[in-house]
Amino acid sequence: MAGGVAALGRQRSPGQHGVATALTEPRWVRGLLLGTALVFLGFFLFIPLALVFAKAFESGWQTYLAAIKEPVALDAVRLTLTAAAIAVPINLLFGLAAAWAITKFRFPGKNLLITMIDLPFSVSPVISGMMFVLLFGAHGFFGPYLQAHDIRIIFAVPGIVLATMFVTSPMVARELIPLMQSQGNDEEEAALTMGASGIQTFFRVSLPKIRWGLLYGVVLCNARAMGEFGAVSVVSGHVRGLTNTMPLHIEILYNEYQFSAAFAVASLLALLALATLAIKSVIEWRTGR
């Protein structure tokens, strides 16, 4: 990362606080630290990211477009979008309700509730998927009932939606709780005192206050919902054209040595990730964080 070190030479101010050199490191130390950090990030972040796009286009545009326009790939895209379209709005409502209850009121057991909301983060995705197999699979608790009524959840779309919902359920709440805690309730109380109804207060005072945090929570929740692999892998059964999401489709292509096609589909998800990060940066810039 010679570019980073050389660029340092052009740095004008001695440090962020602009005070004497006693508050900054010697120039060679700064160069060494910056260089090491960038090399580390290079090997673990930048090069892998660049590789996704390089490999996707390695065999040219034609192959790229063919891999994406393939009917099985389009089915995978459709299923991924469907799962996210169900899971994200429900988790948005859950996140709003949970953050509202936790930050606006006092009640016993609040810390336990926060821990429970975070719980899916601590559960391995494979175990998350497994729990739904234990519930709704052929040998699961509700298996005989579901079979008798000809309802399929596991190895079908509902299972994929449920697993996605479980894994992404904390995302919106996690963004909103600290934000709403730091904002306090003064505006809401003022609105209520001046005669606004609860609904009016929520839509015209509370919601505008948290809109950027809410947006980021939703965007991140969406990225995770579309990219979820482990949990979905357990419940899907890998039926092409039926229960294959984009990440699962990537796995199948990769295991069949169709690398260009695998990376072509992967590049779509990488673009989604980059868009998510871009939206985050814009939000941080707008809110002056």
Place this chain on the structure above:
Amino acid sequence: MAASPLPVPARRRGRHFRGGSVLPGFGLSLGFTLLYLGLMIMIPLATVFLKTATLTWSSFWTTVTGPRALAAYRLSLGAAFAAASINLVFGVLVAWVLERYRFPGRRLVDALVDLPFALPTAVAGIALATLYAKNGWVGRWLDPLGIEVAYTRLGVVVALTFISLPFVVRTVQPVLGDLDPEVEEAAASLGASRLQTFRRVILPELVPAALTGFVLAFARAMGEYGSVIFIAGNMPMKSEITPLLIMIKLEQYDYAGATAIALVFLLFSFTLLLLINFLAWHRGRRLRTADGGE
């Protein structure tokens, strides 16, 4: 759930049931939260315990202490610990560089640190496997040195390092930003060298945050599946992580065996969760004391 939208003075209506606030929607929001948590989180989790209860104690014990299971726990915990340790060191370094130095592309680098949060794990998995394979962009330079990354345990560590990369950076960064420059000025004016100032003034402030980031990274890395299976060789006893072992048992319809191992693994995870909460509580208390009490 009498969640009246009218701004009725809360105190007269019994503050316990309104959560001690004039704001409406207590019953509705808490009720929905508990319902959702119960249906989506608690019932599924309970099935793991119920299913395990169908096993006899001795068959449970043989399953969870079998040599293949033990090797899988060891690899999952060991590789997650190694990855979290790498991120502890480099996370503090990256946070320092991003917070203290100005360089072109700093904002871009700062934004990209969150990539592992947003990039699907399967995409990360195939990218890292291709990159560190023997003929890959990086692997071909490591191969002559005798370092094999892809399809070994080292590959597991590389994948886990990637997916747990943001945690230490993101916990340490705000603490560094909030550090009062006057403290550093005081140390310098009292004759401390820059290294002494860092070690004795700055570092102690960073330790609690870095530790929280470390445990978060460890917890995230431990359960990871998607990125690892592409780069690990997935050899039983050698490079097979615990989530993969659970997956294999499920594919063989050995639900009881899969559940027993999952239960043990969940207990590891919940122990870490307790540790995370303890660290958060400890840091919160530290901050409140530092602010002179609340």
